[in-house]
Amino acid sequence: DVKVTQSSRYLVKRTGEKVFLECVQDMDHENMFWYRQDPGLGLRLIYFSYDVKMKEKGDIPEGYSVSREKKERFSLILESASTNQTSMYLCASSPGGPGQGYSPLHFGNGTRLTVT
Amino acid sequence: QQPVQSPQAVILREGEDAVINCSSSKALYSVHWYRQKHGEAPVFLMILLKGGEQKGHEKISASFNEKKQQSSLYLTASQLSYSGTYFCGTAPKRDDKIIFGKGTRLHILP
Incomplete structure (x- = not known):
């Protein structure tokens, strides 16, 4: 079974702090994604990567950046956390070439981030 | 454009x-269905590709009408374990x- 592991289940940070959310997958998937989940809004794509050192903006990239130095690891960075970034963050991976149209996503259990 | x-x-x-x-205003290549139980990660159910394909998995099946840009997920004889957000x-x-x-939040009562 594919395992996508997010380093923290719960995280509490102060406004202005730099925050790192880590995600590791163990199935050699090319594609990795970061989503944000808020009640009533569904899953919104923040950033994604189809290869090592490659990154592309999703639908809501403002206030975030990412890093993918190794194939199995994809990090989400909040440069200066703000209260409106309080949310559930989900990492996902998928096999195959670029795109999401034809492959299932495998999600991690999520990190619930609270910014105070 | 977010599907409705x-x-x-x-x-x-x-x-x-x-x-x-699930309905979209744009032409579609594929429709994906996931279920998320409370406090857990979303879990993949199935992908439907254009062509009006219907898929099934035990008592859960789905259809995809490419012309109407719509998909429907069917849960037959629902079980308590089907509760969650789809x-x-x-x-x-x-x-x-x-x-x-x-x-879509689905709650199954005993």
Whole structure:
């Protein structure tokens, strides 16, 4: 079974702090994604990567950046956390070439981030 | 363009059937269905590719009407374990990103 592991289940940070959310997958998937989940809004794509050192903006990239130095690891960075970034963050991976149209996503259990 | 799911929420008794709809304003290559139980990660159910394909998995099946840009998820003789939030995701092209709907909350009562 594919395992996508997010380093923290719960995280509490102060406004202005730099925050790192880590995600590791163990199935050699090319594609990795970061989503944000808020009640009533569904899953919104923040950033994604189809290869090592490659990154592309999703639908809501403002206030975030990412890093993918190794194939199995994809990090989400909040440069200066703000209260409106309080949310559930989900990492996902998928096999195959670029795109999401034809492959299932495998999600991690999520990190619930609270910014105070 | 975010797909529209309906209904937003539904409450059923165990053994009843449910239908969840997903509709897009754009032509679609594929529709994806996921279920998320409370406090857990979304879990993949199935992908439907254009061509009016219907898929099934035990008592959960789905259809995809390419011309109408709509998909429906059918849950037959629902079980308590079916409770959760169901998300559809749509992709206009094979190499596009998926855009998820807002979800449909399904609650099954004993």
